[in-house]
Amino acid sequence: MSFWEKLSKLPRFWIYLGLLIVMILPIVLKIKAHPKMGLETRLVYDYIDHMKPGSVLLMNFTYGPSSMPELHPMAKAVMRHALLRGVKVIGMSLNIEGTGLGLDVFNSVAKEFQEAGHPLQYGKDYVYLGYKTGYAMVIRGIGGDFHETFPVDYFGHSTSDEETMPLTARIHNYDDIDLVIDFSASGSGATWITYAYQQFNQKIAIGITAVMGADYQQYIRTGQLVGLLNGMKAAADYEAAVAKLMEKELHYTPPPYATVGITAVTWAQLYLILMVIVGNLAFFMIRKQQRRRR
Amino acid sequence: MKREIPLLISFLAGTLIVISLFVPHPPFNKMEETLNSWYIIVSGFTFILGIDSLLLYNWDKIRRKGKDWPFALTVILSFVVTLVWGIVSGVRTGHIFSTNSTFRNYFYLYIYVPLQATMFAILSFFIASAAYRAFRARSLNATLLLITASIIMLGRVPLGNAALIPVLWIAVLLVAWVLLLEIKATTSASTRVGYLLMLILMVVIAVPLTKFLYGNLSAATDWIMDIPQMAAKRGIMLGLALGGIAVSLRIILGIERSYMS
Numbered sequence: 001m002s003f004w005e006k007l008s009k010l011p012r013f014w015i016y017l018g019l020l021i022v023m024i025l026p027i028v029l030k031i032k033a034h035p036k037m038g039l040e041t042r043l044v045y046d047y048i049d050h051m052k053p054g055s056v057l058l059m060n061f062t063y064g065p066s067s068m069p070e071l072h073p074m075a076k077a078v079m080r081h082a083l084l085r086g087v088k089v090i091g092m093s094l095n096i097e098g099t100g101l102g103l104d105v106f107n108s109v110a111k112e113f114q115e116a117g118h119p120l121q122y123g124k125d126y127v128y129l130g131y132k133t134g135y136a137m138v139i140r141g142i143g144g145d146f147h148e149t150f151p152v153d154y155f156g157h158s159t160s161d162e163e164t165m166p167l168t169a170r171i172h173n174y175d176d177i178d179l180v181i182d183f184s185a186s187g188s189g190a191t192w193i194t195y196a197y198q199q200f201n202q203k204i205a206i207g208i209t210a211v212m213g214a215d216y217q218q219y220i221r222t223g224q225l226v227g228l229l230n231g232m233k234a235a236a237d238y239e240a241a242v243a244k245l246m247e248k249e250l251h252y253t254p255p256p257y258a259t260v261g262i263t264a265v266t267w268a269q270l271y272l273i274l275m276v277i278v279g280n281l282a283f284f285m286i287r288k289q290q291r292r293r294r
Numbered sequence: 295m296k297r298e299i300p301l302l303i304s305f306l307a308g309t310l311i312v313i314s315l316f317v318p319h320p321p322f323n324k325m326e327e328t329l330n331s332w333y334i335i336v337s338g339f340t341f342i343l344g345i346d347s348l349l350l351y352n353w354d355k356i357r358r359k360g361k362d363w364p365f366a367l368t369v370i371l372s373f374v375v376t377l378v379w380g381i382v383s384g385v386r387t388g389h390i391f392s393t394n395s396t397f398r399n400y401f402y403l404y405i406y407v408p409l410q411a412t413m414f415a416i417l418s419f420f421i422a423s424a425a426y427r428a429f430r431a432r433s434l435n436a437t438l439l440l441i442t443a444s445i446i447m448l449g450r451v452p453l454g455n456a457a458l459i460p461v462l463w464i465a466v467l468l469v470a471w472v473l474l475l476e477i478k479a480t481t482s483a484s485t486r487v488g489y490l491l492m493l494i495l496m497v498v499i500a501v502p503l504t505k506f507l508y509g510n511l512s513a514a515t516d517w518i519m520d521i522p523q524m525a526a527k528r529g530i531m532l533g534l535a536l537g538g539i540a541v542s543l544r545i546i547l548g549i550e551r552s553y554m555s
Binding site for chain 2 (some may be wrong): 008010012015016018019020023033034035036038039064066068069099100103107132133134135137138141144145148154155156210213214215217218221233236262265266268269270271272275278279281283284285288
């Protein structure tokens, strides 16, 4: 067996080991990237940045733990940003797996603001509605009657109670919601566009995993989306920008997740390209040798 | 009647929803809201059907001692443990995801989340292996796909621009090395000249290409995604939408009845 044949049949173990090393190193060494915000991400960032204090952002969590590395830090960064601008935040989930993750985003960001010396008030600054089955029908239902669709929040408080839940008490339908942002690892973004945007003219942004990026980019051009947060890169861009903002305004540095994760992704991408080059080189050399033998 | 009633329900529900989309005024909007509420309730019951199917299938496998039956046993045990733990924890603390819920703190955060994340993370290893073994420039189409994919991969990461020069030149040097080996091995003078010309041409093209892409990598990536990719995607989506409309109409009109079997 020639050198090239040996190389083309390199055991999987070595390929896997190489990938493991290039992915673990940046995480262990906490190498942070300093990303430059892309246009699609900038659109979402600017939109939230210009929302008036007191306006309402509805965050939907339609992802499971498998997409956590990309979407979780993205959702946290968006929530931090909205709260820094005085925007009220409501959370909900159309996916049973996303329920706990959405709650985790709300709890951890609320804790960060507490640690930063700016405690938030549940019911007034943020509300978590939890999971509701029905997908498209829930999205349409909010447009009809918010309180009928969500009579109680995740903890069982009545959403129409003006004393304990002033934030949700004033929400009747999409007219009272300024922006919906859907964090999704499925096709729920298209459902929001179909029902909430087309029927109720609701402003929508979405946060998705990188592999789904190609499915949603066309909606920005058509104006159906105000912006798009696409994968770990967008999560890192947004996280870095909001961290700067938080340091400046609250003198508090939130823990980095995506800015570290994107370094591992970058190294892994470069490793994959290298693998493709070496694999193709071996392929061509073997082909040449075979031709020569004939 | 067994067939006619479901067909009538499908026809009425489908027609009402379509009408309410175009006429969002009473009585259609109210009827639509009622139908939505019914849908939410009915979809809740589909979980029961799913559970029933899962348990029966796996139980049957265990009973017959079919292939890999211990896995079926694991599925049932996991289901029972999750269900019982979730209910007990939910009743005790008020909510299964409350901060003092053992279900959340032990099962969800330390078993379910890592398991799901691990399953997804394994994909990256398969991709690495596939990239090495299967992503070959066998034809012109495959070569175009390979080059485009590499540009997108580099353009979508922060260090892509900085990594462009080394990556491109590693590729150029490796190809140059292969060509030099060929020149050395071949005996024909004309073939040697051909390889030499290829080598020179490659270096001549690589220099301006590097200059062009460096600094414009992000723009090149955006162009690929915005123009050729989006054109193809729109075509696919329009086809899908038209197909969806056709299937929906067939169901509403009772032509497509496979959902009843």
